[in-house]
Amino acid sequence: MATRSAPGEGRELLSTHDPAGEAGRAALEALLADALERPVAIAAVVPLSGGANSMTWRLDLAPTVPRGPERVIFQRSANGLGLTRRVQAEVMRRAAALGVPVPPVIAVPAPETGLGDCVITGFVEGEALAPRWLRDDRFLSARAALPGQIGAALARLHAPPPSHWDDLPLGGGSGAALLETMFETYRRIGVDVPAFDLAFAWLRPRMPETPPTALVHGDFRAGNFLVDTRGLAAVLDWELPHFSVPEEDLGWLCVQAWRFGARLPVGGFATREALVAAYCAAGGTVEAQSLWTWEVFGNLKWGMSCLQLADDHVSGRVPSIERAAIGRRVSEVAADLVHAIARGDL
Structure with a gap:
């Protein structure tokens, strides 16, 4: 999604700082593997600034053959306020179809994943500040x-x-x-x-x-x-x-x-x-x-x-x-x- 600066930017984090711990990392890898139709391993988790209502991380994926390294954005509601991420994702999809530039929606985890109210989108190069x-x-x-x-x-x-x-x-x-x-x-x-x-x-x-x-x-x-x-x-x-x-x-x-x-x-x-x-x-x-x-x-x-x-x-x-x-x-x-x-x- 963005080059939003934040503490931890530019360095790999320990699993204890992952958005949902080891279990969450495994759930994210399985979800991404299904959405991207290839094996996925998360190499690094980088926190980004997310605003008053969101927590945001950049997930750096390990290189795969024949593809190189990729990045995605994992965003989760911080306080339960506002629209659910599932509704937001649908608005984004329809906005994209209208020609509005938005980060592509990759997946909206189901409640049973235990990841919370969240969405995974593609990483878009750019400056948000x-x-x-x-x-x-x-x-x-x-x-x-x-x-x-x-x-x-x-x-x-x-x-x-x-x-x-x-x-x-x-x-x-x-x-x-x-x-x-x-x-x-x-x-x-x-x-x-x-x-x-x-x-x-x-x-x-x-x-x-x-x-x-x-x-x-x-x-x-x-x-x-x-x-x-x-x-x-x-x-x-x-x-x-x-x-x-x-x-x-x-x-x-x-x-x-x-x-x-x-x-x-x-x-x-x-x-x-x-x-x-x-x-x-x-x-x-x-x-x-x-x-x-x-x-x-x-x-x-x-x-x-x-x-x-x-x-x-x-x-x-x-x-x-x-x-x-x-x-x-x-x-x-x-x-x-x-x-x-x-x-x-x-």
Whole structure:
């Protein structure tokens, strides 16, 4: 899947650090042998960064004749939240059929394997850490190509009607309904952030009440792309797809947090105008007048994510210093929201 840096990267690990111990390694080897239709031995297990909801490992397979060494990605849910890996895998397969670049799904282990809620995908070369591909001169051409590639990927994902995905247990709703669900979470947590109160009040009369028109990725942003020297290699992290409108994905891509200190509003690498032009050139349609509303919604959604992660730690549900540290970013988002609503830009 990626060259995500993490402790242990670049060195072999002892079996005690495997994702499921010796029994898990044997189960993985048997599963891979069946999926790849050849004998498989795992030579090394390398942990990769996986986000708040996932644990991720790269499995280096021993050389076989006539094939050489191969790598695959093993990803397992960390907390049981979000869609199951089996549903995520099916969304990825269908997205790939639409022309969206995604890591190929190799296998979804059955519960009886004892491996947990997990998926095995192919390894795709590329850089997932956005600050690297945003700044490194090796990715200069890639950054120039990204607006067109990303616009096209989103347009392809959004093209089918919701009925294309009807057999999958996916949620969603109108913009107004999504905002109300977020507000209920805000009240449940019980922490008052005046800038969030302002944002909810500003958004409430502006969010559409019309039904969803497409499946959205839900977390389409810099940091969830694999980028190589030619541009977009794969779209990662299919944990949050749901029914909404295209503007939700487009606005989320423009959230301040996903610029990683770079100047340009679309993930630090493009202008809003370039993104919309690329999206429309690939067959997508967007209501330009509502895009800013969804960008403000996206900034609030990120702020609520920070608040939720902090609450996970403080409540004891998921004790985690990382979640507590991310929670401190609520103040950054509060400042962004006030600026965005007052100035009409961010």
